[in-house]
Amino acid sequence: MSSCNLERLKDKIETFAKFGDTGNGGITRFSLSREALAARAEFVKRCERLGMIITTDDMANVYATISGEEGLPAIISGSHADSVRQGGNYDGILGVLTALEAAETIVTEKIPHRHPITVVIWTNEEGARFEPAMMSSGVITGKFAKDKMLTSKDAEGVTFKEALEVSGYMGEEKNRLSADKYMACVELHIEQGPVLEAEGVDIGVVEGVCGMINYEFTFTGQAGHAGTTPMKYRKDALYAAVKTIQYLHDELDKLDSKLVYTTGKIAAHPNIHTIIPDVVKFTLDARHQDPEVIKQVLEIIKAIPSEVEKCQVSYQEAWSRATVSFYPKYIDYVESNAKKLGYTTKRLYSGPGHDAQFITDVIPTTMIFVPSVGGHSHCEEEYTPLEACLKGANVLLDTILSIDKS
Amino acid sequence: MSSCNLERLKDKIETFAKFGDTGNGGITRFSLSREALAARAEFVKRCERLGMIITTDDMANVYATISGEEGLPAIISGSHADSVRQGGNYDGILGVLTALEAAETIVTEKIPHRHPITVVIWTNEEGARFEPAMMSSGVITGKFAKDKMLTSKDAEGVTFKEALEVSGYMGEEKNRLSADKYMACVELHIEQGPVLEAEGVDIGVVEGVCGMINYEFTFTGQAGHAGTTPMKYRKDALYAAVKTIQYLHDELDKLDSKLVYTTGKIAAHPNIHTIIPDVVKFTLDARHQDPEVIKQVLEIIKAIPSEVEKCQVSYQEAWSRATVSFYPKYIDYVESNAKKLGYTTKRLYSGPGHDAQFITDVIPTTMIFVPSVGGHSHCEEEYTPLEACLKGANVLLDTILSIDKS
Numbered sequence: 026m027s028s029c030n031l032e033r034l035k036d037k038i039e040t041f042a043k044f045g046d047t048g049n050g051g052i053t054r055f056s057l058s059r060e061a062l063a064a065r066a067e068f069v070k071r072c073e074r075l076g077m078i079i080t081t082d083d084m085a086n087v088y089a090t091i092s093g094e095e096g097l098p099a100i101i102s103g104s105h106a107d108s109v110r111q112g113g114n115y116d117g118i119l120g121v122l123t124a125l126e127a128a129e130t131i132v133t134e135k136i137p138h139r140h141p142i143t144v145v146i147w148t149n150e151e152g153a154r155f156e157p158a159m160m161s162s163g164v165i166t167g168k169f170a171k172d173k174m175l176t177s178k179d180a181e182g183v184t185f186k187e188a189l190e191v192s193g194y195m196g197e198e199k200n201r202l203s204a205d206k207y208m209a210c211v212e213l214h215i216e217q218g219p220v221l222e223a224e225g226v227d228i229g230v231v232e233g234v235c236g237m238i239n240y241e242f243t244f245t246g247q248a249g250h251a252g253t254t255p256m257k258y259r260k261d262a263l264y265a266a267v268k269t270i271q272y273l274h275d276e277l278d279k280l281d282s283k284l285v286y287t288t289g290k291i292a293a294h295p296n297i298h299t300i301i302p303d304v305v306k307f308t309l310d311a312r313h314q315d316p317e318v319i320k321q322v323l324e325i326i327k328a329i330p331s332e333v334e335k336c337q338v339s340y341q342e343a344w345s346r347a348t349v350s351f352y353p354k355y356i357d358y359v360e361s362n363a364k365k366l367g368y369t370t371k372r373l374y375s376g377p378g379h380d381a382q383f384i385t386d387v388i389p390t391t392m393i394f395v396p397s398v399g400g401h402s403h404c405e406e407e408y409t410p411l412e413a414c415l416k417g418a419n420v421l422l423d424t425i426l427s428i429d430k431s
Numbered sequence: 432m433s434s435c436n437l438e439r440l441k442d443k444i445e446t447f448a449k450f451g452d453t454g455n456g457g458i459t460r461f462s463l464s465r466e467a468l469a470a471r472a473e474f475v476k477r478c479e480r481l482g483m484i485i486t487t488d489d490m491a492n493v494y495a496t497i498s499g500e501e502g503l504p505a506i507i508s509g510s511h512a513d514s515v516r517q518g519g520n521y522d523g524i525l526g527v528l529t530a531l532e533a534a535e536t537i538v539t540e541k542i543p544h545r546h547p548i549t550v551v552i553w554t555n556e557e558g559a560r561f562e563p564a565m566m567s568s569g570v571i572t573g574k575f576a577k578d579k580m581l582t583s584k585d586a587e588g589v590t591f592k593e594a595l596e597v598s599g600y601m602g603e604e605k606n607r608l609s610a611d612k613y614m615a616c617v618e619l620h621i622e623q624g625p626v627l628e629a630e631g632v633d634i635g636v637v638e639g640v641c642g643m644i645n646y647e648f649t650f651t652g653q654a655g656h657a658g659t660t661p662m663k664y665r666k667d668a669l670y671a672a673v674k675t676i677q678y679l680h681d682e683l684d685k686l687d688s689k690l691v692y693t694t695g696k697i698a699a700h701p702n703i704h705t706i707i708p709d710v711v712k713f714t715l716d717a718r719h720q721d722p723e724v725i726k727q728v729l730e731i732i733k734a735i736p737s738e739v740e741k742c743q744v745s746y747q748e749a750w751s752r753a754t755v756s757f758y759p760k761y762i763d764y765v766e767s768n769a770k771k772l773g774y775t776t777k778r779l780y781s782g783p784g785h786d787a788q789f790i791t792d793v794i795p796t797t798m799i800f801v802p803s804v805g806g807h808s809h810c811e812e813e814y815t816p817l818e819a820c821l822k823g824a825n826v827l828l829d830t831i832l833s834i835d836k837s
Binding site for chain 2 (some may be wrong): 237263264278284296302310343400
C-alpha cells in the first residue's frame with residue numbers, strides 16, 4: 026500500500042507558511058490578498074509540475090485535476106487557503122496540502138485510479154476579509170446569492186467583485202463543481218478543538234456538522250449615578266444579564282453533555298464605572314448534532330421571563346444552522362482506512378462550519394479531522410504535529426482510492 | 432424676611448441654558464470651551480451690574496464679591512459651570528445661579544451683612560474635557576499637583592495649560608480661596624439621585640460626602656472555539672465574572688441598606704460570539720458614609736477566591752475616597768432655615784463628589800441639595816422644577832445670612 030511522504034508534506038506546510046507569515050508562528054492571509062494570491066501561485070505551480078489541469082470558476086475557486094483512466098466524474102478534495110487575522114498554519118490550508126500530497130503520491134507512484142482526482146482551493150472560507158464565511162462554496166451550491174456576495178466590502182471599502190476581478194483567478198461559471206462532473210468530496214481539516222488530542226485519538230471520523238443557534242439578548246433597565254441611586258430604586262441591566270447567564274448555565278447543563286454553548290460577546294451601555302448600566306446585550310451560541318437537543322435549548326430560552334430584576338428582556342435569533350450529515354458510506358471508508366493503517370479513531374460531529382457542509386448537498390461528501398494541539402485554532406499557536414498531518418494525508422489518500430474503487 | 436425672586440431665577444436658568452444648548456433640552460459645555468467662556472462672560476456682566484468685584488486665580492476660578500460692612504473674611508458660595516457631554520441645565524450651574532440670585536437679593540434689597548459675600552465659579556469640575564474631575568478646587572486645596580494638572584490633555588490634544596492661557600480668566604495665585612480671606616462656604620447642588628423626589632422632600636441637608644472605593648477585577652481563562660470545546664474543558668472568563676458579580680450582590684446586600692454599589696463597566700476579550708472569552712474585566716464602585724461599612728465591603732472583596740470556574744482572579748483598587756464630613760453648625764443652619772421656611776428636609780450624604788468636599792478642608796463648609804426629577808443627572812433629561820430651585824435659593828440666602836450673623 027502506498028503512503029504519503031513525510032518530507033514532501035513537511036516542505037509543503039513550511040512553504041505555504043511563508044505566505045502571510047506574521048513572524049510569530051502564524052499567518053494573516055485574507056482571501057484574495059497579495060499573500061493569498063502568492064499562495065495560489067505556488068499551488069498552481071506545484072500542480073502543473075504534476076501534470077494537473079487547472080481551471081477556475083466564476084468565484085475564483087481553483088480546481089487542479091489529474092485525469093482518470095475512465096471517462097467518469099471526478100473525486101474532489103481540498104479546503105481553503107485563506108486565514109483569519111493572525112491565524113495559524115493549519116486551518117484550511119492543511120486540507121489543501123494533504124489533498125495535494127495525496128495527488129502527488131498517486132502521480133509519482135502511478136497508482137491506478139478510474140476517476141479523475143481534483144484538488145480544490147475554495148475562495149474566502151473564513152469571511153475575515155469579506156463576509157460571510159464559506160462564501161464561494163455557498164454561492165456555487167446555491168446557499169448565497171452571488172449578486173449580493175459581489176457587493177461585500179472589506180475594511181478598506183474594496184468589494185469582493187473588485188478583488189475577484191484583479192485576482193487573475195476569476196473563471197467561468199461552467200467550471201463550478203456540479204454533480205455531473207464530480208461524484209465525491211472529502212475534506213481534511215484540523216479539529217480546532219481539544220478532544221482528539223485529549224483522548225489520544227489520531228483521526229476524527231466526522232459524521233456531520235452540528236446544528237447551531239445564535240441568539241442576542243437585550244436587557245433594558247435604567248441608567249443612574251452609582252453614588253446617588255439607592256439599591257431598591259435600581260434597574261441594573263448588567264445584573265439582569267448576569268442572572269440570565271447563570272440561569273442559562275443552570276438549565277443548559279442539564280441537557281446532553283455533548284451540547285456546547287457560549288456567551289462570547291457582552292456589551293454594557295454606557296459602560297462607565299460610575300453609572301448603572303441601562304442596556305446590556307450578550308450573545309448565546311449553542312451547538313449539538315441532535316435537532317431535539319437544539320429544540321430543548323430553545324425551550325430554555327423561551328422560558329426566560331420578559332422581566333428580570335425589573336429590566337425588560339428581549340432576544341432574537343441572529344443566525345442558525347440545521348445539523349448536516351455526511352455520506353455514511355464515505356464516513357465508513359474514513360474509519361476503516363484509518364483502522365487498517367493502525368490509527369486510533371473517534372466518530373464526532375464538527376462544531377465549526379466547513380465548505381464540505383455545503384458541498385454535501387450536491388455530491389456525497391465527508392470529512393477527516395486531525396488533532397489540534399491544545400485545541401488552539403484561529404490563533405498563531407494553532408499546531409498539528411507533522412506526523413499527525415501525515416496520518417491524515419494517508420487516510421485521505423486511502424479514502425480517495427476506496428471511493429475510486431467503489 | 433427677604434426672599435429670592437422666582438422670575439429673576441427663571442431668567443438666569445433660561446439664559447445660561449443657551450450656552451452650549453444641544454437643542455435636546457441639555458447642554459454640552461466643556462470646561463474653558465467657547466460655550467463655557469460665553470457663560471462666564473454673562474456671569475461677569477451680571478455680577479458687575481450688581482457692583483461686584485471680579486477676581487480670578489491662577490486656575491481660572493472666578494470670584495465675584497460684594498463687600499461687607501466690616502473688614503471680615505468672606506462667605507463664599509457657588510459651584511461649577513461646566514458640564515459633561517450632553518449634560519443637563521442644573522448640575523453645577525444651579526449652584527452658581529442660586530448663589531448669584533442670593534447675592535442679587537442681598538444687593539437689591541440692601542440686606543445688611545457684616546462679611547463680604549463671594550459668588551464663585553470653580554473651573555473644570557466635571558473633568559469631562561480635562562481629567563481629573565474637581566481639578567481646580569483640588570489644586571487650590573492641595574489635593575492635586577498643579578504642574579501635573581497643566582499637562583492634562585483634551586481629546587484634541589490641547590493641554591489644560593493652553594486652554595487656561597487663552598481663556599482670559601487666568602489670574603494670580605494670591606487670589607485663590609484661603610482661610611485668611613474666606614470664613615465659610617456653602618454649595619447648592621442638585622441631588623443627582625431619586626431620593627428627595629421619591630420621598631417628597633424639598634431640601635437635602637447634606638452631612639458630608641460618602642466614602643467610596645472603586646475596584647477593577649480581571650478574570651483570565653482560556654479562549655476556545657464555541658463549536659469545538661466541550662464544556663468540561665472550558666475556562667470561560669465571562670462565566671467566572673458572572674459568578675463573582677452574583678457573589679458580590681449576595682454578600683453586599685447583607686450590609687447596611689444605605690450602601691450603594693455598582694458594576695458599571697464590563698469588557699470581554701476577544702468579544703466574539705463564537706469564541707469563549709479568555710479575559711473579562713469589570714469594575715465595582717461602592718459608597719457609604721461609614722468607613723466601617725466600606726471596610727466590610729473590602730472584606731467581601733478579599734474573600735473572593737483566586738480561582739473561580741478554573742479562571743484566575745485578580746483585582747486592584749482604581750481609586751478611593753474617605754468619607755468627608757461637613758461643618759455641623761452650618762449643616763444645622765441649612766436644616767433650621769429650611770424648616771423656618773416651611774420646607775421639608777432630609778439629612779443625607781452625597782454619593783457623588785463635589786468641589787465643596789475639597790473646600791471643607793480649608794474653611795467650614797456645607798452643601799444644600801434640591802431634588803432631581805426621576806433622579807436623572809449627567810443627561811439631557813436632568814430637571815429640577817423652578818419652584819424647587821427657588822426653595823433651594825431661599826435656604827441658601829438664609830444660610831449665608833445665618834453664617835454672617837454668627
